[in-house]
Amino acid sequence: MKIRKRRIWGAVGFFLIFSVLFVMVSYLLRLADTSTKSRFAGFYAEEDNTLDTVFIGSSAAYIFVVSPKMWNDSGMTSYVLGAPALPFNTVPALIAESEKSQHPDLYVVEIRTLISNDLYIKNNTKVSDEFLRNLTDALPYSMNRIRLINETVTNQDKTDWFFDLFHNHSNWKNLNLDAFSLMFYHKKSDVKSAYTVAAWQKQTEFDPAPYTAKKTPLEESSEQTLREVLSYCRQQNINVLFLSTPYVENPVSIAEENYVADVIESYGYPYLNCNYDYQEIGLDFSSDFYNDRHVNVFGSAKVTDYLLKYIMENYDIPADHTEDTAAEWNAAYAAWSEQAQDQAETVKAALAKENGS
Amino acid sequence: MSIISLKFLAFLTITLFAYYIVPRRFQWWVLLIASGVFYALAGIQYIVFVAASILISFFGAKLISELLTRQKMESEGMEKTERRRRKAEVKRKCRGILVCNLTVVISFLAILKYSNFAIVNFNVLLSALNAPRLSTLDLVLPLGISFYTFQIVAYLVDVYRGKFKAEQNLARYALFVLFFPQITEGPIARYDQLSPQLFGQKEFDYDNLRFGAQLMIWGFFKKVVIADRLALMVNNVYGNEAKYSGPVFLLATAFFSIEIYADFSGCMDIVTGAAEMFGIKLAPNFNHPYFSRTIPEFWRRWHISLSSWFRDYVFYPVAASGLSLKLNKGARRFFGNKAGRIISSCFPVLVVWMLTGLWHGAQWNFVAWGIFYGVLIILSMVLEPVYRKLDALLHIRTESFGWRLFQMVRTFFICTIARVFFRANSLPDALLIFSKMFGAWRVPGGFFSLGMDRADFAVAVVSMLILLTVSILQEHMNIRKRLSERSLVLKWGVYLTALFVVIVFGVYGSTNSGTSFIYERF
Numbered sequence: 011m012k013i014r015k016r017r018i019w020g021a022v023g024f025f026l027i028f029s030v031l032f033v034m035v036s037y038l039l040r041l042a043d044t045s046t047k048s049r050f051a052g053f054y055a056e057e058d059n060t061l062d063t064v065f066i067g068s069s070a071a072y073i074f075v076v077s078p079k080m081w082n083d084s085g086m087t088s089y090v091l092g093a094p095a096l097p098f099n100t101v102p103a104l105i106a107e108s109e110k111s112q113h114p115d116l117y118v119v120e121i122r123t124l125i126s127n128d129l130y131i132k133n134n135t136k137v138s139d140e141f142l143r144n145l146t147d148a149l150p151y152s153m154n155r156i157r158l159i160n161e162t163v164t165n166q167d168k169t170d171w172f173f174d175l176f177h178n179h180s181n182w183k184n185l186n187l188d189a190f191s192l193m194f195y196h197k198k199s200d201v202k203s204a205y206t207v208a209a210w211q212k213q214t215e216f217d218p219a220p221y222t223a224k225k226t227p228l229e230e231s232s233e234q235t236l237r238e239v240l241s242y243c244r245q246q247n248i249n250v251l252f253l254s255t256p257y258v259e260n261p262v263s264i265a266e267e268n269y270v271a272d273v274i275e276s277y278g279y280p281y282l283n284c285n286y287d288y289q290e291i292g293l294d295f296s297s298d299f300y301n302d303r304h305v306n307v308f309g310s311a312k313v314t315d316y317l318l319k320y321i322m323e324n325y326d327i328p329a330d331h332t333e334d335t336a337a338e339w340n341a342a343y344a345a346w347s348e349q350a351q352d353q354a355e356t357v358k359a360a361l362a363k364e365n366g367s
Numbered sequence: 368m369s370i371i372s373l374k375f376l377a378f379l380t381i382t383l384f385a386y387y388i389v390p391r392r393f394q395w396w397v398l399l400i401a402s403g404v405f406y407a408l409a410g411i412q413y414i415v416f417v418a419a420s421i422l423i424s425f426f427g428a429k430l431i432s433e434l435l436t437r438q439k440m441e442s443e444g445m446e447k448t449e450r451r452r453r454k455a456e457v458k459r460k461c462r463g464i465l466v467c468n469l470t471v472v473i474s475f476l477a478i479l480k481y482s483n484f485a486i487v488n489f490n491v492l493l494s495a496l497n498a499p500r501l502s503t504l505d506l507v508l509p510l511g512i513s514f515y516t517f518q519i520v521a522y523l524v525d526v527y528r529g530k531f532k533a534e535q536n537l538a539r540y541a542l543f544v545l546f547f548p549q550i551t552e553g554p555i556a557r558y559d560q561l562s563p564q565l566f567g568q569k570e571f572d573y574d575n576l577r578f579g580a581q582l583m584i585w586g587f588f589k590k591v592v593i594a595d596r597l598a599l600m601v602n603n604v605y606g607n608e609a610k611y612s613g614p615v616f617l618l619a620t621a622f623f624s625i626e627i628y629a630d631f632s633g634c635m636d637i638v639t640g641a642a643e644m645f646g647i648k649l650a651p652n653f654n655h656p657y658f659s660r661t662i663p664e665f666w667r668r669w670h671i672s673l674s675s676w677f678r679d680y681v682f683y684p685v686a687a688s689g690l691s692l693k694l695n696k697g698a699r700r701f702f703g704n705k706a707g708r709i710i711s712s713c714f715p716v717l718v719v720w721m722l723t724g725l726w727h728g729a730q731w732n733f734v735a736w737g738i739f740y741g742v743l744i745i746l747s748m749v750l751e752p753v754y755r756k757l758d759a760l761l762h763i764r765t766e767s768f769g770w771r772l773f774q775m776v777r778t779f780f781i782c783t784i785a786r787v788f789f790r791a792n793s794l795p796d797a798l799l800i801f802s803k804m805f806g807a808w809r810v811p812g813g814f815f816s817l818g819m820d821r822a823d824f825a826v827a828v829v830s831m832l833i834l835l836t837v838s839i840l841q842e843h844m845n846i847r848k849r850l851s852e853r854s855l856v857l858k859w860g861v862y863l864t865a866l867f868v869v870i871v872f873g874v875y876g877s878t879n880s881g882t883s884f885i886y887e888r889f
Binding site: 014169180 | 373374573820822855859862863866867870871872873874875876
């Protein structure tokens with residue numbers, strides 16, 4: 011009896027050690043998209059309840075929003091919890107994940123991945139799986155991660171999504187010291203999720219004003235997703251602003267956004283479509299973009315200023331923080347400024363070269 | 368369900384749990400249900416073939432057994448001549464039943480596995496005659512058909528030979544044929560060895576569980592870390608024969624020799640380990656074959672259950688057949704007793720090896736592979752006295768380490784050469800490889816573009832060294848037992864390291880192609 015008991019405890023102990031090691035090795039080898047992973051790790055490393063606003067979205071969020079600049083200009087702390095091509099149905103899981111450590115005054119949810127010209131990713135399983143992996147790899151094991159996988163991974167075996175080590179195991183070839191520092195999802199982001207880009211590409215200006223009245227319903231599944239997210243937000247009783255950051259639109263996408271506005275407002279939530287405000291933002295299509303869907307470092311600064319102004323005018327964000335928090339954010343602003351300055355020089359040089367020729 | 372999948376591990380865990388919690392007299396039912404489910408998951412449509420084979424052989428063997436028993440009982444009071452007459456009469460009846468049964472059971476295998484081979488070859492003849500060609504059939508082999516057919520054949524013949532009485536319970540017999548750990552790739556079990564274990568009542572034994580799990584981990588290591596990694600290069604070289612030339616083929620084939628050993632013996636370790644968890648010890652299928660000093664020894668150590676099957680159910684019957692006896696008589700008359708005996712034994716050897724080749728695949732390259740080995744074995748029989756004389760003449764210390772090592776390397780080299788036939792996609796491909804093998808080295812893109820990059824190559828080399836070291840140690844000790852006697856920290860350290868080496872360094876998953884076992888195709 012004694013031996014049997016000892017063996018049972020031994021087996022339990024062995025299983026526990028194995029599980030801990032399994033989790034550690036899994037985290038270590040999540041290396042496909044370290045920039046998303048470090049963005050999430052930075053979020054988890056923030057002290058509890060120190061963020062005033064949390065942005066959620068795809069590259070349409072994290073490339074457009076510069077949190078250190080917002081801090082510097084207003085004293086509001088914010089963070090972008092975003093991943094490339096982030097599927098919109100992951101929003102509830104990400105809000106739940108955020109609520110574990112932060113209870114921000116405001117959530118800002120970017121909606122671009124609902125619009126049909128962004129659905130090419132959703133409709134290409136290989137590409138969407140790859141993007142989705144970046145997101146699931148950015149989340150430590152949790153019930154929210156399971157929920158997120160259940161909602162987004164369809165028509166395939168989910169085993170190696172839940173236990174991603176079975177998918178990521180070959181990453182041992184790319185192991186480096188950075189991987190160890192991100193292993194425990196607790197490494198502060200030097201620039202507080204800012205991700206500005208030092209590239210440039212001339213775009214053709216698109217004015218959405220003539221299309222204000224045109225409304226095109228979303229794909230059925232996209233609308234259902236949107237309604238589920240809205241219901242979730244209402245259920246959680248949280249303050250949410252839905253957002254579209256500006257890009258080179260077309261008549262179809264603006265008509266869909268108009269429809270989205272109606273749906274969102276029918277749930278009592280505000281929706282800010284920056285595409286209508288590009289002139290007010292001061293966006294210059296010839297210098298502020300690096301492709302038709304994303305702004306560069308100049309554009310990011312302008313969009314950030316505009317968003318900050320909108321938030322300050324429409325929301326009551328107390329923004330009172332300890333000296334330690336303030337010092338940390340000041341350092342983040344300094345780091346981003348330095349980086350942004352270099353990036354601005356690069357873009358300016360490219361522009362000068364283009365104009366010179 | 369692949370036995371190297373998490374699904375299989377979950378399936379095994381559930382089955383084990385059920386096995387040890389049900390009343391012991393129902394334990395074999397758990398195995399039968401699990402085996403049925405396992406087989407059905409591979410493709411429910413194939414159950415019809417295995418079910419038909421089971422039903423036919425069960426009733427056939429039962430009839431033979433009843434006839435033999437009745438004859439024995441009846442003959443007790445009979446006179447000698449009458450007894451002989453009756454015995455011969457029953458034997459004749461039994462032989463008829465046996466032949467009918469074997470014909471049906473083997474015909475399933477023959478039709479499903481060899482129809483297209485026959486059609487393709489017949490088409491060659493038809494095209495020579497300008498006749499319209501036959502189209503090939505869209506056939507898929509049921510899981511484990513080559514293995515369970517041989518198992519059934521052995522059972523039928525053993526019942527006919529009176530080695531044991533036929534099983535009286537159809538469900539029990541079905542379990543013997545379908546037992547899930549071994550249905551995919553064997554080992555080809557004998558009824559008298561396996562059935563007492565399947566139907567015996569087993570108490571939960573922690574050591575069985577532990578040792579079984581250890582063996583499975585070792586099998587996983589061989590399969591996913593070594594075999595599937597080497598396959599990256601082997602498959603590339605053997606899929607692009609025209610692109611390369613020179614000793615790269617020799618290297619790829621040497622890697623294939625190791626790959627196929629790690630693949631097959633890895634599978635055997637996994638299934639033997641799984642069976643051991645149920646307290647069932649399967650017959651060993653490998654005994655470090657690459658430590659063999661001669662080709663016959665190699666075949667006594669490689670795929671033991673198949674070699675012994677061919678020995679018992681093909682070689683002996685063919686050697687004892689009327690034709691063979693006539694050949695023997697004739698050869699002795701012409702060449703004298705000693706040489707005649709050797710020459711006459713060539714016939715059954717060649718038959719066995721041609722069939723062995725065909726068993727592995729319905730392609731001429733497999734036939735050539737079988738003939739190659741047949742000829743080698745005949746040569747080794749014929750030349751054995753010459754070798755002995757040479758050893759004595761040259762004063763070779765045949766038991767010295769150096770000489771033994773030379774013999775092992777030589778055997779490995781010969782096996783590697785034979786593997787060209789085995790691995791090539793066709794006989795012309797094999798001949799092309801032989802023609803290019805000894806030419807100038809040409810590998811566009813360099814060595815590390817062959818499928819394994821530097822990191823993979825480093826892991827492959829280290830893993831092969833581990834395999835070699837463990838194999839040497841296994842020759843001298845029971846590693847699992849020795850390890851179990853060590854401190855907890857060391858034991859757990861080894862187990863955990865092994866587990867994570869398999870998980871991290873294994874070549875598997877959606878980004879890799881390897882998962883199926885080589886012998887699964889046979």
